[in-house]
Amino acid sequence: MLELQHIHKYYNPGTVNEMCLFEDFNLSIKKGQFVSVVGSNGSGKTSMLNIVCGSINPDSGKILIEGQDITKEQEYRRLRRIGRVYQNPAMGTCPNMTILENMSMADHKGKFFGLSMGTNKSRIPFYQEQLRQLNLGLEDKLQVKVGSLSGGQRQAMSLLMSTMTPIDFLILDEHTAALDPKTAELIMELTDKVVREKQLTTIMVTHNLRYAVEYGDRLLMMHQGHAVMDLEGDEKKNMNVDAILEKFNEISIECGN
Numbered sequence: 001m002l003e004l005q006h007i008h009k010y011y012n013p014g015t016v017n018e019m020c021l022f023e024d025f026n027l028s029i030k031k032g033q034f035v036s037v038v039g040s041n042g043s044g045k046t047s048m049l050n051i052v053c054g055s056i057n058p059d060s061g062k063i064l065i066e067g068q069d070i071t072k073e074q075e076y077r078r079l080r081r082i083g084r085v086y087q088n089p090a091m092g093t094c095p096n097m098t099i100l101e102n103m104s105m106a107d108h109k110g111k112f113f114g115l116s117m118g119t120n121k122s123r124i125p126f127y128q129e130q131l132r133q134l135n136l137g138l139e140d141k142l143q144v145k146v147g148s149l150s151g152g153q154r155q156a157m158s159l160l161m162s163t164m165t166p167i168d169f170l171i172l173d174e175h176t177a178a179l180d181p182k183t184a185e186l187i188m189e190l191t192d193k194v195v196r197e198k199q200l201t202t203i204m205v206t207h208n209l210r211y212a213v214e215y216g217d218r219l220l221m222m223h224q225g226h227a228v229m230d231l232e233g234d235e236k237k238n239m240n241v242d243a244i245l246e247k248f249n250e251i252s253i254e255c256g257n
């Protein structure tokens with residue numbers, strides 16, 4: 001269980017640009033739950049992910065994993081058990097390194113990197129087997145630099161690399177937004193497969209309402225630092241894109257847009 005309890009977050013406190021984003025924000029996510037998060041621009045989706053990952057600290061409140069308080073835990077420590085895939089495919093991989101080197105780097109996540117660290121040749125068949133699941137032929141291009149791959153290929157690799165070592169959480173921050181519709185579809189199918197197979201607790205932020213409806217077992221809509229819709233079970237299954245769009249329009253009218 002991941003819990004955000006009584007989170008308060010101000011940006012630029014004490015300045016003319018002071019902005020209160022979260023005021024007593026609470027969220028509990030059950031182990032193994034796949035939560036899709038939608039919401040208006042600036043509603044706090046990425047800030048929420050950053051608070052979970054430790055990229056930003058809340059002003060007050062607690063973050064708990066299985067009851068253990070991790071609020072003060074440094075980001076690099078937290079990321080040992082969190083996999084994160086960003087909107088920009090360039091963020092999750094190293095362009096100047098080969099596919100093999102990238103896979104090897106992901107394989108060593110959380111382990112000590114000494115000067116002697118190189119690719120362990122005995123792991124190559126394992127990397128190839130992992131890459132084969134992507135169906136992109138990358139298993140035959142181990143010596144190719146990742147920078148020369150397409151955005152979709154890199155994003156598929158980012159997903160694979162972020163879930164290669166045992167993790168408790170997968171954080172997806174608009175991870176299909178920069179991809180063409182066909183590639184985005186492929187990455188979503190792959191995401192669903194990985195999440196189900198590894199039973200990962202997952203938070204996926206997306207602006208694609210269809211993905212939010214079709215994937216995951218809980219749907220959260222954020223607006224101005226609040227969850228204005230939170231559906232799971234049959235309520236989520238019976239939800240459709242039009243109904244979500246209607247809720248979106250309601251929110252926009254309230255905002256005067």
Ligand SMILES: Nc1ncnc2c1ncn2[C@@H]1O[C@H](COP(=O)(O)OP(=O)(O)OP(=O)(O)O)[C@@H](O)[C@H]1O
Pocket residue numbers: 011012021039040041042043044045046047048
């Ligand atoms: N580092 C920061 N400093 C100041 N304000 C910030 C910072 N990060 C985010 N904000 C503000 O907090 C609010 C929420 O931003 P956030 O990026 O969390 O929203 P979002 O829901 O992810 O938006 P989008 O859908 O546009 O990506 C916005 O008004 C944003 O300007």
